[in-house]
Amino acid sequence: MPKTVSIQFVVGPLHAGSVHLAFFVSYASATISFRLRAKLSSLSALAVCFFFLMAGFAFLPHLGIENDEAIFANAFYKPGGSEEYVYTLGHSRLPLMLMSYLGTLKSWIYRPVFRLLGTRVYTLRIPVLLAGAASIWLFYQLMRRVAGERAALIGCGLLSVDAIYLLATCFDWGPVALQHLLVVGGALALARFWQDRNELALAVGFFLFGLALWDKAVAIWLLSGLGIAAVMTMPRQIFDRLTARRLAVAVLALAFGAMPLIVYNVRSGLGTLQGTTTFDASDIPGKARALRGTLNGSVLFGWLTAENWQTQSPHAPRGWLQRASATIAQWTGNPRHSFLFYAFCAALLLTPLAKGAGLRAIVFALVAMAVAWCQMAFAAGAGGGAHHVILLWPLPQMVIGISFAAASRRLGRAGIPVLASILVVLMGSGLAVMNEYYAQTVRNGGAVAWNDAIFPLSDYMKGATSRSVFCLDWGFLDTLRMLSNGKLPVRVGSEQISKPELSLEDHRQLNGMISEPDNVFLAHTKDFEFGRGLSARLIQYAGNAGLHREILAVISDSFGRPVFEVYRFAGPPQVSTLR
Numbered sequence: 001m002p003k004t005v006s007i008q009f010v011v012g013p014l015h016a017g018s019v020h021l022a023f024f025v026s027y028a029s030a031t032i033s034f035r036l037r038a039k040l041s042s043l044s045a046l047a048v049c050f051f052f053l054m055a056g057f058a059f060l061p062h063l064g065i066e067n068d069e070a071i072f073a074n075a076f077y078k079p080g081g082s083e084e085y086v087y088t089l090g091h092s093r094l095p096l097m098l099m100s101y102l103g104t105l106k107s108w109i110y111r112p113v114f115r116l117l118g119t120r121v122y123t124l125r126i127p128v129l130l131a132g133a134a135s136i137w138l139f140y141q142l143m144r145r146v147a148g149e150r151a152a153l154i155g156c157g158l159l160s161v162d163a164i165y166l167l168a169t170c171f172d173w174g175p176v177a178l179q180h181l182l183v184v185g186g187a188l189a190l191a192r193f194w195q196d197r198n199e200l201a202l203a204v205g206f207f208l209f210g211l212a213l214w215d216k217a218v219a220i221w222l223l224s225g226l227g228i229a230a231v232m233t234m235p236r237q238i239f240d241r242l243t244a245r246r247l248a249v250a251v252l253a254l255a256f257g258a259m260p261l262i263v264y265n266v267r268s269g270l271g272t273l274q275g276t277t278t279f280d281a282s283d284i285p286g287k288a289r290a291l292r293g294t295l296n297g298s299v300l301f302g303w304l305t306a307e308n309w310q311t312q313s314p315h316a317p318r319g320w321l322q323r324a325s326a327t328i329a330q331w332t333g334n335p336r337h338s339f340l341f342y343a344f345c346a347a348l349l350l351t352p353l354a355k356g357a358g359l360r361a362i363v364f365a366l367v368a369m370a371v372a373w374c375q376m377a378f379a380a381g382a383g384g385g386a387h388h389v390i391l392l393w394p395l396p397q398m399v400i401g402i403s404f405a406a407a408s409r410r411l412g413r414a415g416i417p418v419l420a421s422i423l424v425v426l427m428g429s430g431l432a433v434m435n436e437y438y439a440q441t442v443r444n445g446g447a448v449a450w451n452d453a454i455f456p457l458s459d460y461m462k463g464a465t466s467r468s469v470f471c472l473d474w475g476f477l478d479t480l481r482m483l484s485n486g487k488l489p490v491r492v493g494s495e496q497i498s499k500p501e502l503s504l505e506d507h508r509q510l511n512g513m514i515s516e517p518d519n520v521f522l523a524h525t526k527d528f529e530f531g532r533g534l535s536a537r538l539i540q541y542a543g544n545a546g547l548h549r550e551i552l553a554v555i556s557d558s559f560g561r562p563v564f565e566v567y568r569f570a571g572p573p574q575v576s577t578l579r
Contacts, residue, residue, distance in 0.1 A: 041149045045140040048160035049133045056129040056170040058321065058438060061121060063304070063446040064454040064557075067475050068173040069124070070482040073114075074098055075107035077486030084268045087260075096260035100271045101217040103260055106178055119485055121455075125170055128177035132169030135180040136160055139394050142188040145195060146361050147402045150409075154423060155401030158340065159394050161430035163297045163437050164386055167304060171450075174387035179219055182212035184394065187226065194241075202246060203253040210257020217261060217272050218382070222391055225371035229364045280380035287383040291373065294389040295341040295396065297433040305437060306444035313559050314443045322442050329439040332432045339429040344396050347403035354406035362402050365395045445559050448528050449475050453563035457522070457555045458483040460566065464552070467518035472497070472538060474530045476522070476564075493521060494531055497538045514542045514569045520552065521569075525562045535565070547571040 075095040085097040095104045110127070117123045136156050143152035159165060169177045189205030192198055212219040230238060255262060265272050293299030301307070308314070317326040351362050369392050376383030383389065404422070408415035445452060458480055461469065470493025471477040477490050493513065496506040513519055523535035539549050547569040555564040 037149065041144075041153055044153055045137060045156050048157055049136050052136055052160045052166060053129060053133045055166055055434060056125075056132065059167065059170055059441060060125050060129070062441045062452075063171065063450040064452040065121065065124065065479045065483070066171065066173050066449045067478045069171055069175075070479040071098065071102075072104070072106040072110065072175065073119075073482035073486075074478060075104040076111055077481050079486075084264060084271065087263060097264045100264075100268070100274070103214040103216065105211060105215040106175060109178075114485070119483060124482075125172070128172040128175075129170050131177040131181045132166070135169075135177075135184050135394075138181070138184045138188050139397075142184060142191055143398065143401060145188070145191045147358055147398075147405065150419075151358070151401040151405035153401075154404055154419075155394065155397040157423060157427055158343070158400060158430065159397045161427045161434060162340065162393070162397075163338070163430065163434040164294050164299060164390055165393055166434060167300055167437065168387060168390045171304070174390070175216065176387060176390055178215045179212055179391055180393065182208045182215065183219065183222060186212065199246065199249060203249050206250045206253035207257040210254040210259075213254075213258040214261045218388070218391070221372040221375045222368065224375070225368035228371050229367035232367055233360050233364045278380035279378055281378050283384060284377055287377045290384050290386065291389050292341055294386050295344060297338040297340065297430065298336045299386045299389075300437070301336055301440070303447055304450055305440040306447045307440075308444060310447075311444040311559060312561075315445070315559065317439075317442055322439075325435050325439045325442065328432070328435050332435070334436055334439075335429070335432045336436060337429075338433045339426050340396070340400075343400050343404075343426050347400040350403045350407045351399075353410055354403060358402050358406050362399055365398045365402075369395045369399075445557060448524075448530070451528065451557050451561075451563050453555050453557035453561075454479055454483075456557075457564050457566075460553055460555060461488055461520075461522075464520060464566075465518070466520040467516060468513075469520045469522060470513060472521055472523040472531075472535045475524070480522075493538075494534050497534055497541065498531060510538075510541060511545065514538070514545065514547055517568065517570060519568060521567050523565050523567075525554070525565055527561075528563050542569045 075098055085095060087094045087096050095107060097103050098107070110124075113123055113127060136159050139159060140152050140156040143155045168174060169180070186205040186208035189201045189208065193201040193205060209219075209223055212223070261272065290299060317323045347362075348366075351359065354362055372392055373383070373389075376388050404419060408419035411418055454476055457476070461480060462484060466489065469480075469488055469490045471480075471490055472493045474494075477492065480488055481490050496502065496510050499506060502510070521535075521538070524530070529535070542549065548571050549567045550570050551565065551567045553564075553566040554562050555566065556562050
């Protein structure tokens, strides 16, 4: 009996100690496992950001510079400018706006870049490509805070292989790169304020939103969507945390970031609203097709890259990357559509499987998307192109990430392998479309607005002497101005000749243009014209005045296609009228 008691006495304490030891070991193991998973998750997110960068570098040198991609440089290179767009400080003129809705934030960022590194295609595109990669990383951090690691990895993985997101960022004709960076960064800062009660984060978030508005006033589409979505999904929580101090911080930070836009609107009598609030519901179906085309990745084929039928002398792939791309494109059947649209539809169907905060986040993203897209859809001249639709990103990836993550948890142990398989298919389809864009870019070059003949044209004009260079078509004036650092005296030459009837003042200006022998005229060849027949009309007008055209150069692209004509007029001038 004593032996039995003794055994019970010794075993009891050992059992209690074992429980404590087991708890400690379990806690330590769980902590290590959690930290390891978090580290692996972060490394995975960094890996897809790095892939995004490398993919952008592959595209970067193969297309010409589209006019809207270069327009930001007008802030410092364009002579004159409306006083409404410029703030005078002493003897300095500080450009605030380029248009009623387009600010000069990007211009100010690029000014030191161009001064230090020169003006060329790499210095133009690398900064926005870096901004795009940073926006993916910030999106990952935002998703981690609102939906967890699994949803964050799904979302940023799909975003990194989205061909339209990559191309719209790398070539940034929207412009959209800073929009994504500022809006996602602002949302992340506000998420930190929400969770940590950090009022500095509140100020940073609204300051970034203000910068986004200055960069491009149409940021109001998405920002208003985010605000309405927040009030609809979290009204009680918002008003519980709303204080006079926090409201003041938010308003002041937003106003500080958007100060140049505010100054412009004060001076112009709300010029932004007057220029961007025209209602037009005539093309809702077309804008819906643009939305779907942006989701499935097909929207830029034929507009950014030339089609096979447009290229009589395609380039053969050179180097291992181009050969591998051509092989993959052929092996995959030259796909033009990813599965992202179908994934988004599936995510909507799976939404009821999400609970609590996850469900609230999905509804939040959907409401924000709906509000923003409706503003595009009913605004004149908006919503019909990828550069507007892509401003909704990364909200579709947010919906897919949270919905798929929630559905995978309902499958228990099978959830991870099933989710991984689906993600491989979705990302693979995105990569295949991205590769098809690259293969077409290498094989066919850029479409009309993105033709690489702009580079030899710029080189030729740098060696030419001319009093004025009149551009007779859209698509290259601002690009030439940027590539010459504002030194080339480019002018719009199509304004008068494009009118159906000419006034006496139009005749006077046209006669002055064609009679000056030092004036040079630039035009697209017939196959590349945007404004059909404008060059021919001017040549006819000059012929009626007794002048004849002298061709100075015909500039071809790297595929041997004649794209630009450079000419002047010679002969005795006389007053002419257009027949």
